[in-house]
Amino acid sequence: MRTPSGPPAEPPEELTAARAYEGVWRFTAPTLESSVPQARHAVRDLLARQGAPAAGEILDALLLIVSELATNAVQHAALLSPEITVEVTVGADWVRVAVEDDHPYRPKAVEADESDIGGRGLWLVKMLTAEAGGKCDVEHTASGGKAVWAELPLALPAGGPTSPPPVR
Numbered sequence: 001m002r003t004p005s006g007p008p009a010e011p012p013e014e015l016t017a018a019r020a021y022e023g024v025w026r027f028t029a030p031t032l033e034s035s036v037p038q039a040r041h042a043v044r045d046l047l048a049r050q051g052a053p054a055a056g057e058i059l060d061a062l063l064l065i066v067s068e069l070a071t072n073a074v075q076h077a078a079l080l081s082p083e084i085t086v087e088v089t090v091g092a093d094w095v096r097v098a099v100e101d102d103h104p105y106r107p108k109a110v111e112a113d114e115s116d117i118g119g120r121g122l123w124l125v126k127m128l129t130a131e132a133g134g135k136c137d138v139e140h141t142a143s144g145g146k147a148v149w150a151e152l153p154l155a156l157p158a159g160g161p162t163s164p165p166p167v168r
Contacts, residue, residue: 021050024089029070031078031101039070039086043097052090054154061128062095065136065150068121069099072148077103081145090154094134098149106138106146125150133157 025046029035043066047054054062066086073084081102089096107122125148129136134152141147 019092021047021052022090022092023050024087026085026087028083028085030083031074031081033074035084036067036070036074039084039099040066043086043088046088047090047095050090052095052154054095055156057156058095058132058152058154061132062097062150062152065125065128065152066097066099068125069097069148069150072107072121073099073101073103076105076107077101077145079103087147087149093154094151095154096149096151098147100141100145100147102141102143102145104140104144104146106140107148122148 027039027042029039040063044059044063047059047062070084070086073081077084085100087096087098087100089098125136129150129152132152133156134150136148136150138146138148
């Protein structure tokens, strides 16, 4: 068996260099209704400024998810959480958004009745995430609160959106 001579081969640049759009960004906002569109616009502007190559359908879903998660935090956590934190993480081929608050309650996705005005937010987040081929969850934070997050691919799965799981 021969041993290779010379320096080891370098991996392709695309495997070693971080893309300019990759990174983690955090910002806070008060738990006020006016923070919901501000959070959505901040995420949209951040992804545009960084040049993240998100497909149009993915960006639309992600911004709706930001709105739903921020709305839930504003409506349900304001009493115990004077502000929310939005974290955006962009990887090579995915984007994750998390909304954190100081309320310890872990929300559950429920399908609301047609007569209900609200109550579908987290269910909608789960459906949008599943359709895009992503994942979402709720995690406790070190401060005793929670972070609700969704992670989506930057491009739609091959063959378009996937079918959402059946609602039970």
